[in-house]
Amino acid sequence: MVQAKELKPGNYIRINKEILKVIRKEVVACGTHSHSKTKLFVQGLMSKGEKNFNFAHGDNLEVVEIMKKEGQVISKMPDKVQIMDVISFETIDADADRELLESLNEGDSVTFISFEGNTRVMEKR
Numbered sequence: 001m002v003q004a005k006e007l008k009p010g011n012y013i014r015i016n017k018e019i020l021k022v023i024r025k026e027v028v029a030c031g032t033h034s035h036s037k038t039k040l041f042v043q044g045l046m047s048k049g050e051k052n053f054n055f056a057h058g059d060n061l062e063v064v065e066i067m068k069k070e071g072q073v074i075s076k077m078p079d080k081v082q083i084m085d086v087i088s089f090e091t092i093d094a095d096a097d098r099e100l101l102e103s104l105n106e107g108d109s110v111t112f113i114s115f116e117g118n119t120r121v122m123e124k125r
Contacts, residue, residue, distance in 0.1 A: 001060040001063070002060065003060060003061075004058070004061055005057040010022065012045070012063065013061045013063055013064065019064050020045065021042060021045060023042060026041075027039070030054070037054045037056060039053070039054050039055075046120075064115060066114070067114045067115070068113050068122075069087065069111070070085075070110070070111060070112075071084055071110050072084050072107065072109055073105065073108045076105070076106065077093075080094060080095060081101060081121060082094070083112060086109075092114075093119070095119070104124060110122075
């Protein structure tokens with residue numbers, strides 16, 4: 001857990017079971033005589049668009065560790081794709097959005113993320 005005031009752009013947090021990337025952070029004053037708050041502008045890991053949340057500076061938020069890597073498609077299955085990490089040469093089964101999965105071919109370079117035991121292809125390079 002990390003306090004809201006300690007978060008930086010690029011951190012990933014979990015709010016209401018959704019993983020969000022911090023895009024930017026501002027300090028805002030709410031009212032004339034009240035305390036300032038931390039306003040976080042975030043984007044969903046699996047969704048588009050931007051949301052914002054206000055927190056007290058001392059509010060604790062769950063930080064999620066996400067590894068972003070480069071890979072190469074080895075084979076394609078109906079609902080998954082098998083990729084190879086180009087650094088460690090490890091072979092991994094990964095999920096992908098339906099549209100992305102249809103556009104992938106063997107040998108394509110991709111960017112993928114690993115978090116909490118899951119691997120997901122984010123984009124074709």
